[in-house]
Amino acid sequence: MPRFAANLSMMYTEHAFLDRFAAAARDGFKAIEFLFPYEFRADELKARLDANALTQALFNAPPGEWSRGERGLASLPGREDEFKRSVDTALDYARVLGNRKLHVMAGLIAADQSRDKHRDVYLKNLAYAAQAAQAEQITVVIEPINTRDIPGYFLNRQDDAQAIRAEVGAPNLQVQFDCYHCQIVEGDLAMKLRRDMPGIGHIQIAGVPERHEPDIGELNYPYLFELIDSLGYDGYIGCEYRPRAGTSAGLGWIRPYLDAAN
DSSP, X not given: OOEEEEETTTSOTXXXXXXXXXXXXXXXXXXXXXXXXXXXXXXXXXXXXXXXXXXXEEEEOOOSOGGGXXXXXXXXXXXXXXXXXXXXHHHHHHHHHOOOEEEOOBOBOOTTSOHHHHHHHHHHHHHHHHHHHXXXXXXXEEOOOOTTTSTTBSOOOHHHHHHHHXXXXXXXXXXXXXXXXXXXXXXXXXXXXXXXXXXXXXXXXXXXXXXXXXXXXXXXXXXXXXXXXXXXXOSEEEEOOOOSSOTGGXXXXXXXXXXXXO
16 A cells, blocks of 8 residues: 655645644645755754654755755765765754655756766765765665756656666665656656666656646556555655645545555
């Protein structure tokens, strides 16, 4: 039976951020994820988790200057020291929040920049992040993202991400399989899940193409959920989508799964 985590950066935006924890718990979620926690103190977020009996499934390391368009640091030449500090900050939060998955964003590459140079920096930075996280028993994940949502993002394909994971060779480095991004870039999700499951550390979902609820669009999620179960995945599936209207009103698709888990 799949286990779902509400993504509080995209869901429940009709509430103030700290009130989204309780809203997700009222709807039956047992776990949450979000993009970035750094506007709030870690102990403040932990109190919201505990008050609502929620598990923190995942969050992202600091991505650079998000408001200025940056989308990660891990592959950026010349930003290595900043990247290391971002990992240290993320691990400080993870110790308090108790999650065991940390997403490290690759960053952007311009058309005139060297992909080989970015890749070399990416490999070295990922090795650092994995080693730093190993002592905390935390898994670092990297995520291929489609270039429609984030033009110029360095990592776009599942096979490339798995090759990078293998080349770094750290046991706690895995790939985040976002079904929405993968469908837009590559398609053929079922075969990729079968091929790559041993190297997949986290899964996310959304409807394609509008990124609304997963019962809308071109993907057959009930089939994919059964497949994911059959492949032995026991982590959380992050619901990283933008509800069409009120979040709670759009949860008809998940009710059978939440009811079965309760």
